[in-house]
Amino acid sequence: MSLPTTMKAVLVEQTGGPEVLQFKTDYPVPTPAEGQLLVKNNICGINYIDTYFRTGLYPSPKPEILGREAAGTVAAVGPGPNPANFQVGDRVAWLATGGYAEYSAVSVGKAVKIPAGVSDEDLMGSFLSGLTVLTLAKETYPVQAGEWVLLHAAAGGAGFLMTQILKSIGAKVIGTAGGAEKVALVKSLGADVVIDYRSEEGKDWVKKVKEVTGGRGVDVVYDSVGKDTWEGSLEAVKRKGTIVWFGNASGPVPPLPLNKLSPKCVKIARPTLFGYIETREEFEFYVNELFRLLQSGQLKVKIHKIYPLEEVAQAHKDLEGRKSTGKLLLRA
Numbered sequence: 001m002s003l004p005t006t007m008k009a010v011l012v013e014q015t016g017g018p019e020v021l022q023f024k025t026d027y028p029v030p031t032p033a034e035g036q037l038l039v040k041n042n043i044c045g046i047n048y049i050d051t052y053f054r055t056g057l058y059p060s061p062k063p064e065i066l067g068r069e070a071a072g073t074v075a076a077v078g079p080g081p082n083p084a085n086f087q088v089g090d091r092v093a094w095l096a097t098g099g100y101a102e103y104s105a106v107s108v109g110k111a112v113k114i115p116a117g118v119s120d121e122d123l124m125g126s127f128l129s130g131l132t133v134l135t136l137a138k139e140t141y142p143v144q145a146g147e148w149v150l151l152h153a154a155a156g157g158a159g160f161l162m163t164q165i166l167k168s169i170g171a172k173v174i175g176t177a178g179g180a181e182k183v184a185l186v187k188s189l190g191a192d193v194v195i196d197y198r199s200e201e202g203k204d205w206v207k208k209v210k211e212v213t214g215g216r217g218v219d220v221v222y223d224s225v226g227k228d229t230w231e232g233s234l235e236a237v238k239r240k241g242t243i244v245w246f247g248n249a250s251g252p253v254p255p256l257p258l259n260k261l262s263p264k265c266v267k268i269a270r271p272t273l274f275g276y277i278e279t280r281e282e283f284e285f286y287v288n289e290l291f292r293l294l295q296s297g298q299l300k301v302k303i304h305k306i307y308p309l310e311e312v313a314q315a316h317k318d319l320e321g322r323k324s325t326g327k328l329l330l331r332a
């Protein structure tokens, strides 16, 4: 395969709004270093974390190409270790950085061959997001059948998958979502109660959660909204319950005095996917579980829209403007 020297890519040179995403047509194609693959990306996932790096909420060196995951074809194999025996032409998915581009150089350790029967689109609709929700439901707090779970932003990229995983475990799910269309979507996944937390009626979602759980509160809250919901989440959790804060869609949870947890003996967690899949064994464990769920049809994927690379700024606006359901993707 002869490789070009330049490619299309989206560069961020300084932090800011979607306008700092610069579409380039002549960006240098990277050279795979030791232990890396050069992948010709087909589909790249857009995740909320990309906006945190763009705005500077999460500091990262600039200039930077965003994009933590993509699916494509191995274009070259760098020198050094290659334990999974990747070959040029293999269809692979990867987790790293630099996905908003035609080519990415990524570690062999976080790349995996895509099995037959799983499309690039379905995998990017569920790869980073699906691995995250599996770790949240199995490790951060191992959800049990019959437990009450409150899940915010249940119609989003992660939420759409998490609702299904929680229902497959047999949990009783209270989802929140903004707007009638999102509420209907979450209901269609089998959520027991769905609250439109942006509506007049749903604004007091804590009260509704208390009513539904007989005044007790939920066993666990999965809160990726952060700033706007953290106080309500603390009210809605039961005595001896757990709150998992795993994102900042509305801004980060402010510094929290620990004695706020005392009255109800609440446990809190602030996990990140990458902390759960550091070793190859951990990575493969969750990837294989995800492949099994996709191949068996047990996990449905919803793609909001596939944007061309040059429309990435619009994709970020749609994601941050709460206009999307399911996952936003880019075609490289």
Ligand SMILES: NC(=O)c1ccc[n+]([C@@H]2O[C@H](COP(=O)([O-])OP(=O)(O)OC[C@H]3O[C@@H](n4cnc5c(N)ncnc54)[C@H](OP(=O)(O)O)[C@@H]3O)[C@@H](O)[C@H]2O)c1
Binding pocket: 046, 047, 048, 049, 128, 129, 132, 153, 154, 155, 156, 157, 158, 159, 176, 177, 178, 179, 182, 224, 225, 228, 246, 247, 248, 249, 250, 251, 271, 272, 273, 274, 319, 320, 321, 322, 323, 324, 325, 326, 327
């Ligand atoms: N810790 C980890 O390892 C990890 C991994 C993956 C994702 N995450 C987190 O999970 C969350 C979901 O990520 P995603 O990529 O799947 O995004 P997403 O859920 O598709 O989009 C975010 C959703 O959050 C809701 N939201 C509430 N308040 C908002 C506000 N002020 N501005 C924007 N959105 C708001 C919106 O849904 P409504 O309109 O229904 O309110 C919006 O659609 C993010 O917080 C992300 O950081 C964490």
